Amino acid sequence: MATTESILQGVSVAGAVTAEHKEKILTPAALAFLALLHRSFDGTRRALLQRRVARQVELDRGVLPDFLPETAHVRDNPTWRGAPPAPGLVDRRVEITGPTDRKMVVNALNSNVWTYMADFEDSSAPTWGNMINGQVNLYDANRRAVDFKQGAKEYKLRQDRTLPTLIVRPRGWHLDEKHVTVDGEPVSGSLFDFGLYFFHNAAESVRRGTGPYFYLPKMESHLEARLWNDVFNLAQDYIGMPRGTIRGTVLIETILAAFEMDEIIYELRDHSSGLNCGRWDYIFSTIKKFRQNPDFVLPDRSAVTMTVPFMDAYVKLLIQTCHKRGVHAMGGMAAQIPIKEDKAANDKAMDGVRADKLREVQAGHDGTWVAHPALAAIASEIFNKHMPTPNQLFVRREDVEIGQSDLLNMNVPGKITEDGIRKNLNIGLGYMEAWNREDAATAEVSRSQLWQWVRHGVTTAEGKKVDKAYALRLLQETTDQLAAAAPKGNKFSLASQYFAGQVTGEDYADFLTSLLYNEITAVGNAAPASKL
Ligand SMILES: CC(=O)SCCNC(=O)CCNC(=O)[C@H](O)C(C)(C)COP(=O)(O)OP(=O)(O)OC[C@H]1O[C@@H](n2cnc3c(N)ncnc32)[C@H](O)[C@@H]1OP(=O)(O)O
Numbered sequence: 001m002a003t004t005e006s007i008l009q010g011v012s013v014a015g016a017v018t019a020e021h022k023e024k025i026l027t028p029a030a031l032a033f034l035a036l037l038h039r040s041f042d043g044t045r046r047a048l049l050q051r052r053v054a055r056q057v058e059l060d061r062g063v064l065p066d067f068l069p070e071t072a073h074v075r076d077n078p079t080w081r082g083a084p085p086a087p088g089l090v091d092r093r094v095e096i097t098g099p100t101d102r103k104m105v106v107n108a109l110n111s112n113v114w115t116y117m118a119d120f121e122d123s124s125a126p127t128w129g130n131m132i133n134g135q136v137n138l139y140d141a142n143r144r145a146v147d148f149k150q151g152a153k154e155y156k157l158r159q160d161r162t163l164p165t166l167i168v169r170p171r172g173w174h175l176d177e178k179h180v181t182v183d184g185e186p187v188s189g190s191l192f193d194f195g196l197y198f199f200h201n202a203a204e205s206v207r208r209g210t211g212p213y214f215y216l217p218k219m220e221s222h223l224e225a226r227l228w229n230d231v232f233n234l235a236q237d238y239i240g241m242p243r244g245t246i247r248g249t250v251l252i253e254t255i256l257a258a259f260e261m262d263e264i265i266y267e268l269r270d271h272s273s274g275l276n277c278g279r280w281d282y283i284f285s286t287i288k289k290f291r292q293n294p295d296f297v298l299p300d301r302s303a304v305t306m307t308v309p310f311m312d313a314y315v316k317l318l319i320q321t322c323h324k325r326g327v328h329a330m331g332g333m334a335a336q337i338p339i340k341e342d343k344a345a346n347d348k349a350m351d352g353v354r355a356d357k358l359r360e361v362q363a364g365h366d367g368t369w370v371a372h373p374a375l376a377a378i379a380s381e382i383f384n385k386h387m388p389t390p391n392q393l394f395v396r397r398e399d400v401e402i403g404q405s406d407l408l409n410m411n412v413p414g415k416i417t418e419d420g421i422r423k424n425l426n427i428g429l430g431y432m433e434a435w436n437r438e439d440a441a442t443a444e445v446s447r448s449q450l451w452q453w454v455r456h457g458v459t460t461a462e463g464k465k466v467d468k469a470y471a472l473r474l475l476q477e478t479t480d481q482l483a484a485a486a487p488k489g490n491k492f493s494l495a496s497q498y499f500a501g502q503v504t505g506e507d508y509a510d511f512l513t514s515l516l517y518n519e520i521t522a523v524g525n526a527a528p529a530s531k532l
């Protein structure tokens with residue numbers, strides 16, 4: 001049998017490593033496990049990513065997605081079920097999401113919520129520092145040893161009640177973690193985040209009455225879910241944990257995955273803890289996948305609400321599919337956070353959250369997301385009132401009939417306006433300049449809309465043709481405004497250079513995170529957290 005030493009021969013770590021990283025996270029045994037995951041699964045991951053490229057070629061030719069004929073037997077078989085809800089995941093009516101920096105971890109675990117999704121994805125810039133320190137923070141959180149002091153303020157885990165169940169969202173299949181290579185290749189960001197978290201915390205989480213639980217982002221097909229399931233099986237076998245201990249909730253946040261919900265639950269079934277409406281990436285994906293198709297041009301982002309036909313259809317199908325299979329149908333994130341110093345605007349934003357959560361609970365969702373602790377009370381109030389049981393898996397939504405034309409119904413009332421263009425520029429640039437101010441998915445919606453509007457030469461409600469020159473003029477104006485209002489040394493000008501190609505209908509990066517990854521990471525440099 002290969003020894004840890006021989007396995008480690010092909011492994012190299014290029015990011016800055018502290019004594020704490022070495023002692024807690026990058027142990028020889030954990031790195032050997034990561035190498036095993038890489039050698040077992042990276043080939044399949046790369047093949048699946050290639051499949052995405054081939055699929056895009058078809059979509060660009062105008063081929064529309066549909067339910068797969070080859071998996072009709074899975075959809076049509078009413079007898080199979082996903083796993084029963086695992087300990088700590090029976091009632092998950094309000095889940096807080098947020099990045100894995102130490103303060104956020106403590107604050108999230110102290111929030112009045114049922115679960116906490118610690119996020120290596122949309123809300124985190126994938127710098128080496130964020131990723132490796134996030135692992136340390138979650139290692140400590142699992143052991144209830146995450147307390148610390150910042151200036152005069154002490155951050156301490158509450159002792160007065162059970163903490164929310166921890167769920168971890170690793171990066172999507174498309175991202176590499178270039179600071180760790182195996183046999184000369186970067187490891188997958190997903191396997192890095194999952195592998196290190198699982199290796200160090202799986203047994204500990206079970207010991208404390210929950211388990212190794214994950215949210216799985218940005219998948220585009222059931223074959224990608226199969227890959228996760230294979231990873232889970234190998235991981236559990238490796239540490240001697242019974243198969244089915246891991247749970248994965250899949251974000252249905254690509255338009256292609258919406259046609260494979262049953263199949264995705266089926267692939268993961270003993271590990272499945274349901275699906276989630278990742279609404280922001282879903283809108284992004286719909287624009288992205290059909291960006292060459294003039295029939296899919298959407299109005300201003302503010303008009304693309306949860307009740308427009310294609311979003312409504314997706315929500316209903318998700319709830320129906322999950323409950324048919326006995327797994328949770330989770331709602332999504334209202335983007336609002338508290339607006340300080342403007343009571344009227346804050347009240348309006350909070351009313352928006354209330355209405356959104358009411359729609360979710362009445363539609364049959366079993367829980368929802370908040371992205372800020374101050375929203376937990378609002379979401380709980382609505383779910384407590386309308387969902388007296390721990391979940392509503394019994395709400396079968398048999399009334400719902402959703403077909404291809406519903407999921408692709410782009411009949412979205414609204415206009416494209418100069419104000420909408422400026423808002424998108426603000427959001428996109430703001431995100432690119434400081435990765436953390438907006439989360440990735442909402443920024444992706446903004447820049448994809450801009451790209452599509454220029455590509456298809458739409459005319460705004462004010463009668464202006466949205467061409468390259470117009471987009472570049474507004475981009476320059478927005479850049480100047482943002483740069484003037486920000487502290488000296490800001491990177492808006494650099495962000496604007498990256499953004500220019502993205503908004504003029506020419507280059508189209510598959511993901512902003514991939515576009516910016518090399519810019520924000522410097523091998524061997526532990527420093528910058530989120531800035532370009
Ligand atoms: C599309 C999707 O994928 S959605 C999921 C991904 N997105 C997210 O998860 C967004 C998460 N939210 C956040 O990152 C933050 O709320 C932000 C960056 C938007 C705003 O954070 P701040 O500017 O710190 O907000 P604010 O000053 O109001 O925060 C007040 C306190 O709440 C804490 N807080 C805010 N949001 C969170 C959160 N999501 N989790 C834990 N703590 C939080 C802050 O750390 C701060 O703590 P402190 O008083 O000890 O300093």
Ligand SMILES: O=CC(=O)O
Binds near residue numbers: 281
């Ligand atoms: O991850 C969530 C989303 O809305 O995107």
Ligand SMILES: [Mg+2]
Binds near residue numbers: 122251253280
């Ligand atoms: Mg997302």
